Structures are given as C-alpha cells and as structure tokens.
Amino acid sequence: xxxxxxxxxxxxxxxxxxxxxxxxxxxxxxxxxxxxxxxxxxxxxxxxxxxxxxxxxxxxxxxxxxxxxxxxxxxxxxxxxxxxxxxxxxxxxxxxxxxxxxxxxxxxxxxxxxxxxxxxxxxxxxxxxxxxxxxxxxxxxxxxx
Amino acid sequence: xxxxxxxxxxxxxxxxxxxxxxxxxxxxxxxxxxxxxxxxxxxxxxxxxxxxxxxxxxxxxxxxxxxxxxxxxxxxxxxxxxxxxxxxxxxxxxxxxxxxxxxxxxxxxxxxxxxxxxxxxxxxxxxxxxxxxxxxxxxxxxxxx
Amino acid sequence: xxxxxxxxxxxxxxxxxxxxxxxxxxxxxxxxxxxxxxxxxxxxxxxxxxxxxxxxxxxxxxxxxxxxxxxxxxxxxxxxxxxxxxxxxxxxxxxxxxxxxxxxxxxxxxxxxxxxxxxxxxxxxxxxxxxxxxxxxxxxxxxxx
Amino acid sequence: xxxxxxxxxxxxxxxxxxxxxxxxxxxxxxxxxxxxxxxxxxxxxxxxxxxxxxxxxxxxxxxxxxxxxxxxxxxxxxxxxxxxxxxxxxxxxxxxxxxxxxxxxxxxxxxxxxxxxxxxxxxxxxxxxxxxxxxxxxxxxxxxx
Numbered sequence: 001x002x003x004x005x006x007x008x009x010x011x012x013x014x015x016x017x018x019x020x021x022x023x024x025x026x027x028x029x030x031x032x033x034x035x036x037x038x039x040x041x042x043x044x045x046x047x048x049x050x051x052x053x054x055x056x057x058x059x060x061x062x063x064x065x066x067x068x069x070x071x072x073x074x075x076x077x078x079x080x081x082x083x084x085x086x087x088x089x090x091x092x093x094x095x096x097x098x099x100x101x102x103x104x105x106x107x108x109x110x111x112x113x114x115x116x117x118x119x120x121x122x123x124x125x126x127x128x129x130x131x132x133x134x135x136x137x138x139x140x141x142x143x144x145x
Numbered sequence: 146x147x148x149x150x151x152x153x154x155x156x157x158x159x160x161x162x163x164x165x166x167x168x169x170x171x172x173x174x175x176x177x178x179x180x181x182x183x184x185x186x187x188x189x190x191x192x193x194x195x196x197x198x199x200x201x202x203x204x205x206x207x208x209x210x211x212x213x214x215x216x217x218x219x220x221x222x223x224x225x226x227x228x229x230x231x232x233x234x235x236x237x238x239x240x241x242x243x244x245x246x247x248x249x250x251x252x253x254x255x256x257x258x259x260x261x262x263x264x265x266x267x268x269x270x271x272x273x274x275x276x277x278x279x280x281x282x283x284x285x286x287x288x289x290x
Numbered sequence: 291x292x293x294x295x296x297x298x299x300x301x302x303x304x305x306x307x308x309x310x311x312x313x314x315x316x317x318x319x320x321x322x323x324x325x326x327x328x329x330x331x332x333x334x335x336x337x338x339x340x341x342x343x344x345x346x347x348x349x350x351x352x353x354x355x356x357x358x359x360x361x362x363x364x365x366x367x368x369x370x371x372x373x374x375x376x377x378x379x380x381x382x383x384x385x386x387x388x389x390x391x392x393x394x395x396x397x398x399x400x401x402x403x404x405x406x407x408x409x410x411x412x413x414x415x416x417x418x419x420x421x422x423x424x425x426x427x428x429x430x431x432x433x434x435x
Numbered sequence: 436x437x438x439x440x441x442x443x444x445x446x447x448x449x450x451x452x453x454x455x456x457x458x459x460x461x462x463x464x465x466x467x468x469x470x471x472x473x474x475x476x477x478x479x480x481x482x483x484x485x486x487x488x489x490x491x492x493x494x495x496x497x498x499x500x501x502x503x504x505x506x507x508x509x510x511x512x513x514x515x516x517x518x519x520x521x522x523x524x525x526x527x528x529x530x531x532x533x534x535x536x537x538x539x540x541x542x543x544x545x546x547x548x549x550x551x552x553x554x555x556x557x558x559x560x561x562x563x564x565x566x567x568x569x570x571x572x573x574x575x576x577x578x579x580x
Contacts, residue, residue, distance in 0.1 A: 014464040016308035024204040025173035029449045059169040163451035174304045192363045314494040318460035349459040
C-alpha cells in the first residue's frame with residue numbers, strides 16, 4: 001500500500017545564501033514539488049486539475065521545522081504523505097532527507113483549501129477525494145509509528 | 146514603548162504565480178525583511194552581527210497562515226514583534242497587512258537559534274539580548290489583546 | 291526633461307548565495323522593479339495596463355553585465371531609461387548603482403514585446419507609445435554622453 | 436566526442452508568474468544547473484572546485500533570448516556547451532528545449548571569470564582548463580552547423 005511518495009531534489013546554487021546553506025524559504029518550494037509528484041504517482045496531473053476541473057489547491061497554512069541545514073549540490077529526498085483529506089481541505093506532511101546518510105533535515109506540513117479560479121472555496125471533485133483518502137495514513141498506525 | 150516595527154513591501158511581478166497571486170514561499174522572505182528592519186530600529190545591523198559578533202540567527206522553525214492572497218503591485222505592511230527572547234533562541238511574530246484597506250493577509254512566526262559561523266549554537270551577546278527583551282510583549286498584555 | 295527614473299532597492303538575505311554576494315538572476319528582478327516604477331513615474335500603472343488594456347510587456351531579450359558584486363543589506367539604485375519605443379517593442383536600459391559610493395555595479399538592457407493575454411503580438415495602445423517616446427533618449431545626445 | 440551536455444528540468448509552480456508562464460529570471464537558474472551538470476559530466480564537482488581549489492566561477496555577463504514561453508510542469512532540456520575557455524574566462528552557451536516537441540524555447544550565453552574566495556581574478560587550475568578546452572566547439576565546425 002502506498003503511504004508516501006519520494007522525489008529527489010538536487011540543491012541549486014541559487015538556493016543557497018551567504019550563510020553557506022540553503023535559504024529556508026526554498027524548503028516550501030521543494031514541498032510543492034513533493035506534493036505535485038505524489039499526485040502524479042496517484043495518477044493525477046495537477047496542471048489538468050486546474051485546467052479541466054477548475055480546482056486549485058490553495059495553500060492556507062505552512063509549518064516547517066529545520067533540523068539540519070541542506071547544502072549546495074546535495075541530493076535530497078522529499079517524502080510526502082497525506083495526513084488528512086476532507087471535502088474541502090487537504091493536509092500534507094513532508095520529511096526532507098539527505099540521501100548520502102539518510103539524515104532527516106526538516107519536517108513540515110501544509111494545509112490546502114480547494115478553490116476555483118475565482119478563489120472561492122469548493123469541494124474537491126470526487127475522483128480526487130477518493131484517491132487522496134486511499135493514501136491517508138490511519139491514525140492508529142501513525143500512533144504506533 | 147516600541148512593541149513592533151512596520152516595514153512596507155511592494156509586491157514584485159516575480160513574486161506572483163500562475164494562480165494570479167503571490168506564491169506562498171515569498172511571505173517568508175518578507176518576514177525576513179521585517180525582522181531585519183525591526184533589528185535596525187533597535188539600533189542593530191544584522192550584517193554587523195554576523196561579521197563583528199560572529200552571531201547568525203539561524204531559522205529553526207517557521208509557521209505561516211494565509212488568510213487572503215497578496216497580489217501584484219500591492220503595498221503591504223510587515224508588522225514584526227518579538228514574542229520571546231532567551232539566551233540562545235528568539236521568537237518573532239508577523240502580521241502581513243494590505244495597506245489599501247488594512248486587511249490582515251497572513252500571520253506567522255519564526256523561531257531562531259543563535260549560532261556562530263561554524264553552525265554551533267551559542268548565547269546571544271548580551272547587548273542583543275537586552276535589546277530584544279525590552280521589546281518582548283508581556284504575556285499579560287497579550288492575553289488581553 | 292525626464293530621461294530616466296531611479297528606484298531604491300535594499301538587498302535581501304534571500305538574494306545572496308554562498309559566495310557571499312547577490313546571486314546573479316536577482317538583478318533581472320530588480321530591473322523589473324525599475325521599469326515598473328519608471329512606468330508609474332510616467333503616470334501608468336502596469337497592473338492596469340494588463341487588466342484594462344489587455345497589454346502585457348513580455349520579455350524577449352535580456353542582457354546583464356556584472357561589474358562588481360552587490361552584497362547583503364546594501365542600498366542600491368536601479369536607474370532605468372527607455373532606449374527605443376516602437377509600435378510593438380520597447381527597449382529599456384538599466385544601471386545598478388551602490389548608493390554608499392555611487393559605484394556602478396551592473397548595466398543591462400531588456401527588450402519587450404507587447405502581447406495580449408493570449409500571448410499574441412499587438413501594437414502598444416497609443417497613450418503608452420506616446421509616453422514612452424517622450425522618454426527615449428535621442429541618439430545624438432547619447433553619442434555625446 | 437562530447438560537444439554538449441543535456442540535463443532535464445521539470446518546471447515548478449514557484450517558477451511561474453501571473454502571466455501564466457515561467458518568470459524570465461528563472462532561465463538563468465536553469466542555465467546554472469546546465470553548466471554544473473556539464474562540469475560533472477567532465478568529471479568535476481563544482482562544489483569541490485570551490486572548496487579544494489579555491490576557484491569560483493563568477494558570472495560576469497549574461498544574455499538570454501526568449502523565443503517561446505516555458506510553462507508549468509513541462510519537461511525541458513537545458514543543452515549546455517562551452518564556447519570559449521581562456522586562462523581566466525569561460526564562456527558557456529545554452530539552448531532550452533521543450534521535450535514534448537523539441538521546440539527551442541530560449542537561447543543564451545554566460546561569461547565567467549575565475550576568482551578566489553576573496554573575489555580576486557585568478558587563472559583556472561590547469562586540470563580544469565584542459566578539460567574545458569577539449570569541449571570547446573571549433574569555430575570551423577560551428578560555422579558549418
């Protein structure tokens with residue numbers, strides 16, 4: 001059973017700052033890459049979700065905890081899972097791992113609201129909601145993790 | 146008594162995305178502008194803090210809640226305050242307001258750890274800590290806010 | 291007679307890279323700020339140009355020469371002028387100056403094509419073209435500069 | 436004989452703007468990915484070039500021509516070649532191709548100067564120069580291309 005999706009990121013020079021590590025806002029961009037690829041793994045194309053179903057997944061809430069800095073040229077894994085899928089909201093969790101030693105660099109979550117192009121809240125079309133729900137990690141198994 | 150500091154941001158075209166609103170990670174960059182200018186208002190130059198005092202304010206935790214989208218060319222206020230100043234950590238709070246109607250677009254906080262250039266945790270030099278402490282909003286007044 | 295427009299930029303931490311200077315692609319974003327503010331000084335609002343006149347100024351060509359690095363927290367002037375205004379194209383020139391010593395850090399230009407929302411080339415509405423033309427530095431005066 | 440190196444980029448949501456296409460400064464970041472991967476294909480690690488050989492490849496000049504817009508989620512090829520390798524400078528050329536139809540979206544070049552950490556111009560260490568030279572496309576063959 002699929003419970004999460006992994007995607008590889010190579011840190012770009014542009015993503016570093018003068019402290020010699022990755023500037024912290026870039027992690028949110030990597031999380032976006034993680035959830036888009038998780039959706040692709042579920043058989044959905046986020047681009048078409050916007051165009052064909054007039055459904056945008058607007059970011060409503062972001063949290064990120066930075067444990068260890070990511071550095072230029074490192075290969076990282078963004079591990080994305082779905083914590084919660086409701087009629088109009090969706091909650092993703094992320095782990096950022098350094099591939100060389102599997103060290104956990106950061107953890108985070110994002111909460112999203114389904115909106116149409118005009119920005120009004122709507123229900124997720126059913127095909128998406130069903131797919132998201134299959135992926136939601138049951139609370140019981142999470143509590144034993 | 147100074148309890149917060151306001152700085153004005155003009156939204157750049159580069160900060161928008163194809164949804165027609167500001168991409169969410171840019172808010173963290175504006176928060177950075179907010180805390181740097183708050184420090185400048187306290188008489189400190191973050192640049193010199195790095196160079197002269199070997200003290201870097203590393204981001205350890207970020208949270209942002211997005212209430213309403215910011216849009217291209219809008220003038221925004223980043224309102225920054227200090228929630229907590231300890232020996233080695235510092236917690237900032239942010240409000241992002243649209244200047245045309247004073248609407249609250251986003252709220253957030255960041256937690257920072259004092260580190261030296263090598264990335265090791267250290268105490269904030271006393272002059273900074275004293276200045277930060279003067280700005281911390283007492284819990285009592287916050288609870289009545 | 292207005293021949294150029296100056297706007298002030300404060301370098302953000304996010305714009306630096308691990309070489310300790312500003313990452314080079316950010317200069318293009320500052321150039322964008324420069325031309326938007328030049329248009330505002332001419333009495334135009336680029337936002338309304340998109341919405342009310344269905345005219346987008348699409349970037350077709352960019353050149354930048356980097357003379358000296360910009361650094362964190364520096365105050366810079368983006369000096370923008372119009373080199374050429376034709377029916378469907380517009381050419382801007384930029385100088386980036388460090389305010390502390392007026393040193394020239396970079397020079398550049400951008401060429402733009404007027405397009406409608408669908409991305410098709412169109413003529414600039416006359417009111418814009420007339421305003422742009424007033425600003426174009428005559429070749430004669432440029433050659434004596 | 437290796438004459439260029441191809442690397443694949445997937446367009447991120449963060450790279451789009453409200454015109455619905457990729458914001459133009461991001462192409463420069465992709466060019467950077469292109470030259471780093473070209474160097475890796477030559478057996479060099481740019482990260483180690485900075486650390487072990489105190490050699491930084493500072494950007495001195497950038498040009499980009501935008502033929503057709505890149506869009507969200509597209510797979511692109513950055514095709515990088517070396518136009519010129521001198522003692523202290525290096526010139527790269529780039530082609531950006533859309534993988535679905537092999538359409539040429541943009542072309543560009545960058546000129547770089549070898550510097551040490553302090554920012555002073557230096558000669559490229561010989562091992563790099565020899566490797567770069569092997570890749571330089573001879574003018575004769577270029578004129579027949």
